[in-house]
Amino acid sequence: MKSGETWYEILEISSEATVEDIRLAYFEHARKYHPDTNPGDLARDWFFQIQEAYETLSDPKKRRDYDESIRGRKNLKDLVGISVKFSSSTIPRLNESQIVYVMLELNSLVELDRAKIPQNHLCLVIDRSTSMKGSRIEMVKENILQFIEKLRPSDVISIVTFNDRADLLITPTKVSEISLISEKLATIKCSGSTELYTGIKAGFDLLWGNSASSIRKHMILLTDGHTYGDEEACYALAQKLETRGITLNALGIGHEWNDVFLDHLSGLTGGSSIFISSTGDLRNYVQKLSESISVTAAENLSFDFQSEDGITTNYIYRLRPDVSVLPLEIPVPMGEIYYNKKSMYLLSFTIPPIQENQKSVILARGKIRYQPSIHTDRKMRLFVNMTLAVEGTQQILNPPQEIIEALSRISIYQMQEKANLDVKNGHLNHAVARLGSISTQLFKLGNPDMALKAIQEADLIKTSGKYSKDGDKQLKYGTRALLSPEVEKRES
Amino acid sequence: MILCPNCHNKELPGAYFCGECGTQLISLDFLNTRMINKLVDEVNVSESGSNSFPTRRVIQKPKDPNISLHLVESGKVIHLSDKKDFTVGRAVEGQSILPDVDVSAYDAFSLGVSRMHVSLRILNGEVYVMDLGSSNGTKINGQKIVQHVEYSVSHGDLITLGRLKMQVLLIR
Numbered sequence: 049m050k051s052g053e054t055w056y057e058i059l060e061i062s063s064e065a066t067v068e069d070i071r072l073a074y075f076e077h078a079r080k081y082h083p084d085t086n087p088g089d090l091a092r093d094w095f096f097q098i099q100e101a102y103e104t105l106s107d108p109k110k111r112r113d114y115d116e117s118i119r120g121r122k123n124l125k126d127l128v129g130i131s132v133k134f135s136s137s138t139i140p141r142l143n144e145s146q147i148v149y150v151m152l153e154l155n156s157l158v159e160l161d162r163a164k165i166p167q168n169h170l171c172l173v174i175d176r177s178t179s180m181k182g183s184r185i186e187m188v189k190e191n192i193l194q195f196i197e198k199l200r201p202s203d204v205i206s207i208v209t210f211n212d213r214a215d216l217l218i219t220p221t222k223v224s225e226i227s228l229i230s231e232k233l234a235t236i237k238c239s240g241s242t243e244l245y246t247g248i249k250a251g252f253d254l255l256w257g258n259s260a261s262s263i264r265k266h267m268i269l270l271t272d273g274h275t276y277g278d279e280e281a282c283y284a285l286a287q288k289l290e291t292r293g294i295t296l297n298a299l300g301i302g303h304e305w306n307d308v309f310l311d312h313l314s315g316l317t318g319g320s321s322i323f324i325s326s327t328g329d330l331r332n333y334v335q336k337l338s339e340s341i342s343v344t345a346a347e348n349l350s351f352d353f354q355s356e357d358g359i360t361t362n363y364i365y366r367l368r369p370d371v372s373v374l375p376l377e378i379p380v381p382m383g384e385i386y387y388n389k390k391s392m393y394l395l396s397f398t399i400p401p402i403q404e405n406q407k408s409v410i411l412a413r414g415k416i417r418y419q420p421s422i423h424t425d426r427k428m429r430l431f432v433n434m435t436l437a438v439e440g441t442q443q444i445l446n447p448p449q450e451i452i453e454a455l456s457r458i459s460i461y462q463m464q465e466k467a468n469l470d471v472k473n474g475h476l477n478h479a480v481a482r483l484g485s486i487s488t489q490l491f492k493l494g495n496p497d498m499a500l501k502a503i504q505e506a507d508l509i510k511t512s513g514k515y516s517k518d519g520d521k522q523l524k525y526g527t528r529a530l531l532s533p534e535v536e537k538r539e540s
Numbered sequence: 541m542i543l544c545p546n547c548h549n550k551e552l553p554g555a556y557f558c559g560e561c562g563t564q565l566i567s568l569d570f571l572n573t574r575m576i577n578k579l580v581d582e583v584n585v586s587e588s589g590s591n592s593f594p595t596r597r598v599i600q601k602p603k604d605p606n607i608s609l610h611l612v613e614s615g616k617v618i619h620l621s622d623k624k625d626f627t628v629g630r631a632v633e634g635q636s637i638l639p640d641v642d643v644s645a646y647d648a649f650s651l652g653v654s655r656m657h658v659s660l661r662i663l664n665g666e667v668y669v670m671d672l673g674s675s676n677g678t679k680i681n682g683q684k685i686v687q688h689v690e691y692s693v694s695h696g697d698l699i700t701l702g703r704l705k706m707q708v709l710l711i712r
Contacts, residue, residue, distance in 0.1 A: 136554065144541065147554035398552065443553055445566055452556060456564070459557035466560075485547075485561040488688050 054118050055101035060417070060427050062126040063115065067106065069431050072415075074102040127420045128346055128385060129157045130430050135447040138439035139409050143401045146443075147362070148411060150434055151451050152393040156345035160387040164422050165342050167263045169204040169220060173251040174236070175271035176209045181238040184301055187327045188270055189233045191334050198338035199223045204263070206254045207232075210247030211240030220258045244275035244313075245282050248296070252285060255294055264347065264421065265294040267317075268337070271310075272301040279309060286316040290381055293348045293419060295319045299333065303518030311373060318348065318381035320372035323525035325518060340369065340386060346418040349382035349391075353414030353432065358400035361412075367392040367454060371531045382416065392533070394454045402438055410435045454531065460489050461527045468520055476513055480506045486527075498526050546688065563688070604662050605695075605710035611646055612698070612705040618643075620660070627672065628701065629657040643704065652676035652702025666692050667710060669699060676702035 056063050059073040077098045081091055104110045135149035174188060196205060201224035207217040217232055248269065255265045267289070275282065289296055297319040298310040310321040324330050355361065364374040366383055368391055374380050385391045397411050411434040417427055463486050470479035483506035490499035505519045515523075542551045542565050544558035551558060556566050609618045609628075618641060620626055629639035630648040632655055639656055654674035661668045668690040671678040678685050679700040685691050693699065695710040 135556070140553075142553060145552050147552045149554075149556075447556070455556050456562075459559065459562045462559065463562050482561075485563075488686070489562040491686050492689055 055104050055114065057426060058097055058101045059105070060429050062428060064126055065105075070102065070105050072431060073429070074098065074106070078102075125157070126430065127156065127158055127422070127428060128416075128418055128430055129155050130416070130432065131155075132432070132434055133448045133451065134434075134436060135451050136436070136444055137446065138444065139399065139402065139436045140443050141402045141406075141438055141441050142443075145401060146399050148397050148399060148409075148436070149447070149451050149455065150395040150397070150411060151448065151454065152395060152432075154349070154382075154385050154391045154393075154416070154430075155389075156385050156387050158345065158387075158420075158422065160343060160345070161422070165200070166421050167202050167204065168199075168341055169206070169255060169258055169263050169265050170199070170341075171220075171251045171255050171265070171267045172205070172207045173247045173267060173269045174207065174209045174217075175211070175242055175247070175269075175273065176236055176238045176240075177211045177242040177273055178239055179242075179272050179304065180301075184272055185236060185238055187330060188301075189230075189236070191327070191330045192233060193230060194331070195334045195338060196223060196226065196229065198334070200342070203341075204258065206251075206258075208247060208250045208254065209236055210243065210250065211238075212243045212246065214246045214250035216250065216254070220254060242271060242273040242275050243278060244269070244271065245278040245285065247271075248282060248285055248289075252289060252294070256292055264341075264344070265292075266341075267294055267296045269296060269298045269310075269314075270301065271298070271305055273304055274306050275309070282309075282313055283316060286313050290317045290348075290350075295347070295384070297322065297337075299324050299330070300521075301330075303521060307521060307524060312375060315372060315375045316377070316381060318350075318383040320366075320370050320383075323521050325522070340384075343386045343388075344384050344421050345387045346385045346420050347383075349384065349416055349418045350379035351382050351414065351416050351432070352379035353412040354378075354410075355397065355412050356410040359409070359411060360398045362396040362398055364396075365394045365454075365458060365531060367394060367531050367533060371528050379417070385418070392450075392454075394451070394458065406438055408435050408437050450533070453533070456489070456493065457527075457530045460486055460493075461524075461531060463489075464523050464527045468524070471509060471513075471515065471520070476509055480510050483509070486523075490527075493530070495530065498523075498530075501526065603712055604665055605667065605712045607660060607662070607667060608709040608711065609641070610707040610709055611643075612707060614646055616646070617709070624662045626660045627656055627658070628660065629653060629655045629672075631655075643701075646704065648702075648704055651704040653704050654702070657701045658699070661690065667694075667708065669693050674701065 059070065059077060061069055061073045081095045081098060083092045083095055104114050131153045133151040139148065172192065176185065199205065201222065203223050204220050205218065205223060205226065206220040209215050209217050251267045255267060286296060294317065296314050296317040298314040298321045300307060300310055300321060301324045307321065314321050322333055361376055364376065364380060366372045366374055369384065369386050369389060374382065382393065383391065399409055413433050413435065415429045415431050417429045419427055463482050467479045467482040467486065470482060483502045487499040487502040490502060502523060505515055505523060508516055508519065542553060542555060544551065544561065544563055544565060546563040547558060547561040549558050549560040551565060557564055607620045620641065623640065626640040628641040628643060630644045630653045631638045631642040643653060654676065656672045657674045658678050659670045659672055669680065670690045671685055671687045673687050680691055680693060681698050693708050695708065697708050699706050699708060
């Protein structure tokens with residue numbers, strides 16, 4: 049046991065955990081660290097710790113005494129609150145498949161304490177292939193300077209540039225000690241091709257080498273092109289990043305980059321991809337990032353769950369704080385929670401026909417693990433149970449309004465994805481028809497600009513067989529941005 | 541299965557939006573955009589539920605009206621009866637799908653009426669008009685309406701299909 053560590057920390061639970069929570073946490077840890085599967089003294093010692101923790105905490109009297117003995121030493125309360133809403137309050141007994149939507153909201157239960165903001169290490173990984181030459185790289189340089197100015201003096205920054213090999217431009221340096229930054233940026237020369245893996249790997253080594261666990265680590269990738277042949281290696285690396293608690297956000301500049309790839313890559317780490325079409329976009333992003341870094345209450349959220357047999361998870365969208373389509377790999381990387389702001393997710397499940405004597409449906413049961421930013425050396429967990437009772441034979445349609453509003457926007461985003469696919473597969477008439485429907489729905493939602501954009505693109509596809517230069521990305525990231533409930537508030 | 545009323549795509553029960561054309565499949569009160577023209581005592585009947593879900597209004601079911609269309613230019617009146625859902629347009633010979641109400645006798649071609657121009661639907665005592673994607677559009681009382689969206693109309697409202705004007709008469 050590390051000095052001062054409590055039984056609660058050993059089991060990664062809060063002091064408010066229920067008897068059931070304790071039991072679940074114990075079984076999970078006991079399985080993971082059982083001496084039969086983990087030879088060695090260290091694992092055995094750890095296993096005994098887990099045993100003792102469980103013996104103490106599962107006995108109400110022992111637990112009370114123990115709580116008394118550690119009182120005031122540490123705050124071991126839950127730091128994140130959870131709320132779950134369903135599109136239907138019960139599941140009707142149908143003999144065909146049906147869909148249920150779930151809105152999951154997470155919020156910080158503690159207030160921001162400016163004195164306790166942890167140190168950050170940001171590693172910028174910058175594409176310097178030939179295509180970045182000129183205005184693109186200049187735009188990046190200019191924004192980096194502004195970005196560094198916005199960081200706190202204690203934060204650490206490092207910069208890697210890459211084409212088919214990676215170079216270290218700035219070694220990890222505290223912002224307060226940084227010098228000659230513009231001179232260094234001026235030495236970036238653009239040439240060669242884009243090989244993302246080399247860049248990300250170099251960034252990872254820097255972040256991980258600088259490995260004090262109390263430092264929060266972020267990687268920001270700026271690229272404008274496709275990577276060839278190393279996609280799988282990149283995905284594997286992204287998973288490694290995730291397990292080390294490093295978030296990767298990918299910024300795509302211009303129109304040639306591969307949005308599907310960057311989406312998935314960043315998604316695997318709990319980050320997201322962002323479309324940069326102008327220097328204004330980059331400025332906004334830099335502004336948002338420098339703000340969000342200091343208001344993160346919990347990070348590295350991952351949702352580990354199981355559904356009942358036959359149930360499929362259709363999708364999980366993160367609607368807030370930033371919009372992203374989450375990869376359906378268990379555990380699902382969920383991103384971060386900010387102080388004073390809920391994180392929102394929308395999940396869709398397909399349920400098989402209900403069995404004759406089935407009383408309830410377990411959509412998902414498991415836990416969300418997170419790392420609170422006020423105790424960066426601790427992992428905590430929340431138990432999640434999405435179970436609905438089976439009742440009646442009719443669907444009761446009383447969904448919470450948030451779910452419907454989210455769905456109306458998700459349906460537009462998904463149609464846009466289908467239209468993209470249609471264009472790729474040469475089904476131009478389908479694509480045009482779909483874009484027509486998209487524009488109708490956008491008009492309905494009160495977004496005439498985007499609706500007209502959809503019509504323009506439909507006309508182009510009809511005549512030329514393809515989107516305008518970055519039309520597909522504009523529509524994709526435009527309709528995706530609509531998913532965030534904030535857009536509406538800002539406009540109204 | 542749910543059949544999308546717009547594009548006939550099949551969706552599973554529980555879906556709220558058509559995956560193909562984005563049409564909303566389930567009608568919920570808080571989502572419909574429409575003009576509010578309820579009587580005061582009707583509004584007061586609405587009940588609030590105990591859960592956090594927005595409750596649907598419980599209103600005594602009003603009587604469905606009979607619709608008549610008064611063609612302004614010719615002065616003719618067309619009575620519609622029995623059905624709850626009509627399409628209005630211009631029948632063309634050899635066409636497989638015909639509108640329920642054919643207005644080709646009223647100079648519809650030169651006035652720019654499409655073959656399937658609008659639908660009229662009676663639901664819970666209200667009448668809704670939806671443009672079915674016509675070439676020359678539809679107006680209600682001079683206001684152009686968005687295609688594929690239902691708008692509620694009241695007695696005396698003027699609907700213009702292309703340039704063909706007709707007044708809605710509702711007899712309750």
